[in-house]
Amino acid sequence: MAKQLLKGNEAIAEAAIRAGVQAYFGYPITPQTELLEYMARRMPELGRVFLQAESELAAINMVYGAACTGRRVMTSSSSPGVSLMQEGLSYIAASEVPCVIVDVMRGGPGLGNIAPAQGDYTQIVKGGGHGDYRMIVLAPATVQEAVDLTRLAFDLADKYRMIAVVLLDGSLGQMMEPAELPPFADGAALGTPPAWALTGAQGRPKNVVTSIHLVPEDEEQFNQQLQARYAEIARTEVRCHEYATADADLIVVGFGTAGRVAQTAVKQARAQGLKAGLLRPITLFPFPEQRLAELARQARGFLVVEMNAGQMVDDVRLAVSGQGRGGLTPAVRFYGRMGGIVPLPDEVLGALKALAETAGHTPQPSPVSCLPLDGGPVAR
Amino acid sequence: MQTDLIISGFGGQGALFAGQILAYAAMDEGLHVTWIPSYGPEMRGGTAHCTVVISDDEIGSPLVRNPAAAIVLNQPSLDKYEPLMAAGGVLVVNSSLIPRRPQRTDLRVVEVPANALAEELGNVRLANVVAVGALVAAAGVLSVEAVERALAAHLPERHKHLLPANSQALRRGAALAAAALA
Numbered sequence: 001m002a003k004q005l006l007k008g009n010e011a012i013a014e015a016a017i018r019a020g021v022q023a024y025f026g027y028p029i030t031p032q033t034e035l036l037e038y039m040a041r042r043m044p045e046l047g048r049v050f051l052q053a054e055s056e057l058a059a060i061n062m063v064y065g066a067a068c069t070g071r072r073v074m075t076s077s078s079s080p081g082v083s084l085m086q087e088g089l090s091y092i093a094a095s096e097v098p099c100v101i102v103d104v105m106r107g108g109p110g111l112g113n114i115a116p117a118q119g120d121y122t123q124i125v126k127g128g129g130h131g132d133y134r135m136i137v138l139a140p141a142t143v144q145e146a147v148d149l150t151r152l153a154f155d156l157a158d159k160y161r162m163i164a165v166v167l168l169d170g171s172l173g174q175m176m177e178p179a180e181l182p183p184f185a186d187g188a189a190l191g192t193p194p195a196w197a198l199t200g201a202q203g204r205p206k207n208v209v210t211s212i213h214l215v216p217e218d219e220e221q222f223n224q225q226l227q228a229r230y231a232e233i234a235r236t237e238v239r240c241h242e243y244a245t246a247d248a249d250l251i252v253v254g255f256g257t258a259g260r261v262a263q264t265a266v267k268q269a270r271a272q273g274l275k276a277g278l279l280r281p282i283t284l285f286p287f288p289e290q291r292l293a294e295l296a297r298q299a300r301g302f303l304v305v306e307m308n309a310g311q312m313v314d315d316v317r318l319a320v321s322g323q324g325r326g327g328l329t330p331a332v333r334f335y336g337r338m339g340g341i342v343p344l345p346d347e348v349l350g351a352l353k354a355l356a357e358t359a360g361h362t363p364q365p366s367p368v369s370c371l372p373l374d375g376g377p378v379a380r
Numbered sequence: 381m382q383t384d385l386i387i388s389g390f391g392g393q394g395a396l397f398a399g400q401i402l403a404y405a406a407m408d409e410g411l412h413v414t415w416i417p418s419y420g421p422e423m424r425g426g427t428a429h430c431t432v433v434i435s436d437d438e439i440g441s442p443l444v445r446n447p448a449a450a451i452v453l454n455q456p457s458l459d460k461y462e463p464l465m466a467a468g469g470v471l472v473v474n475s476s477l478i479p480r481r482p483q484r485t486d487l488r489v490v491e492v493p494a495n496a497l498a499e500e501l502g503n504v505r506l507a508n509v510v511a512v513g514a515l516v517a518a519a520g521v522l523s524v525e526a527v528e529r530a531l532a533a534h535l536p537e538r539h540k541h542l543l544p545a546n547s548q549a550l551r552r553g554a555a556l557a558a559a560a561l562a
Contacts, residue, residue, distance in 0.1 A: 005400070005407050005415070005534075031419060114420055175442050176400070176415040178407040257442075264440025342443050 003178040013038035015150035020190040022071040023049035025062035029078045030114040031170035032104035056081040060088030067097035070197025076102035090129025094211035098157035102166045104173040107340030115340020116170035118307035135163040137284040139255040143177035239282040248277025254305035265348035289319035296323035301331040301359025310334045331359040383521040384444040388429035389453025394508030399430035405530035406434040414442035449519040451511045470519040506549040513553025
């Protein structure tokens with residue numbers, strides 16, 4: 001199929017439709033509203049369910065209910081709306097029903113603004129709801145990747161009976177780029193609900209979908225099952241994009257829009273003789289920590305670029321800690337913009353040059369002090 | 381080779397569509413392209429703009445600090461983007477609505493009475509296409525023919541009858557820019 005000029009939000013909607021999504025529940029919020037509008041138009045044409053809920057809270061619980069039937073279901077929202085969904089996400093994760101969530105991030109915290117940001121990293125990747133759960137998190141950097149990762153999100157959600165999140169910023173949602181849409185998923189494959197699904201128990205024992213395990217031993221065993229699945233995913237589903245890393249001694253790490261902007265900076269740095277490379281995580285959970293540890297053996301410094309105050313940088317620090325030559329830790333620096341501002345390549349290049357001048361010297365840890373309970377003099 | 385440009389005007393002047401024409405033409409020419417609109421709590425009569433980046437290589441940032449080219453369809457857009465233009469950039473000014481001349485002397489300025497020319501062609505809504513013609517001829521980023529082909533390929537069916545008028549508008553703008561810069 002030929003390339004089409006597609007807006008990120010609409011491309012995700014059409015990709016979800018082609019992946020076989022049977023029901024969409026949502027509530028409008030900028031900068032993702034085109035996704036919902038597209039669904040409102042297309043889903044009824046195809047005889048599928050579109051429902052504008054009365055709130056994000058209602059939407060996520062509709063997703064929960066519909067997901068219990070084993071059909072492909074989804075919602076989409078933007079940062080404040082996704083915050084409202086956190087309780088539902090924890091319940092869905094604990095009920096082991098698959099669904100897809102799209103978060104088109106905007107400036108925060110609070111009501112913030114509608115400009116592009118990446119401030120939801122920690123909430124989405126570490127779990128913003130209660131309890132020990134994980135979601136598969138996919139971070140596209142182009143409209144084509146938004147299409148491809150939407151399909152992958154449905155496939156992985158079904159495979160692992162988990163929530164899969166497509167996490168992007170408002171600029172990618174609003175942007176048009178050439179992209180190729182995949183063919184419609186095979187209808188036959190989507191036709192039969194899985195064995196665990198709630199489909200009416202006629203002629204078979206009943207299925208139960210629940211998130212409650214009142215006996216602590218049962219709850220612990222259930223948690224161990226979840227953790228085993230997350231560990232398996234961490235081994236098998238890591239995806240990342242690399243540029244010019246083969247001989248790089250300076251590695252820039254960024255996801256989504258920050259990552260694609262950083263790639264331009266890396267090209268500019270190369271043209272100026274710096275041995276720079278880029279690692280752009282595509283899966284944020286699972287995180288490419290093993291690859292980062294490998295790169296730590298050749299790199300003297302890492303620069304993490306994000307559209308937030310520094311969230312993924314913590315995961316990069318963990319991944320490279322003690323992984324450098326001789327068990328040392330390479331320098332890890334951060335460059336970020338907040339409030340809905342997208343960093344431009346020259347800013348990233350400036351930060352990369354600063355890193356190049358100083359990287360390789362392990363900084364002394366700063367003294368840590370904490371006040372005693374009575375607020376008196378600091379005890380050492 | 382990368383060209384980044386901004387098209388800006390009042391809501392309703394077709395700034396966003398003008399950018400999309402260029403994006404379609406670039407895509408059909410096999411180039412990389414991004415198109416991103418200003419979006420926000422806009423009001424009627426407010427300004428709208430889009431940023432288009434066209435490149436023969438992958439595009440990093442869809443936004444630019446100092447555009448190499450711009451179309452300003454109204455006075456607020458000239459006031460905003462004239463200071464931001466890259467030195468040597470191409471600035472297409474809709475002189476039908478903008479009484480003042482740009483002050484910078486390091487730009488290649490093309491003044492186009494886009495509304496007046498569009499009215500001559502029978503439809504003032506073609507002013508944006510006149511300006512696109514001027515930009516294409518002045519900036520040399522795409523050929524007029526490529527933009528014409530993109531219009532033919534991507535105009536919605538219900539607007540196909542406007543194709544000859546769009547082509548005329550495009551060529552009028554291009555001819556005027558070529559004469560101005562000759």
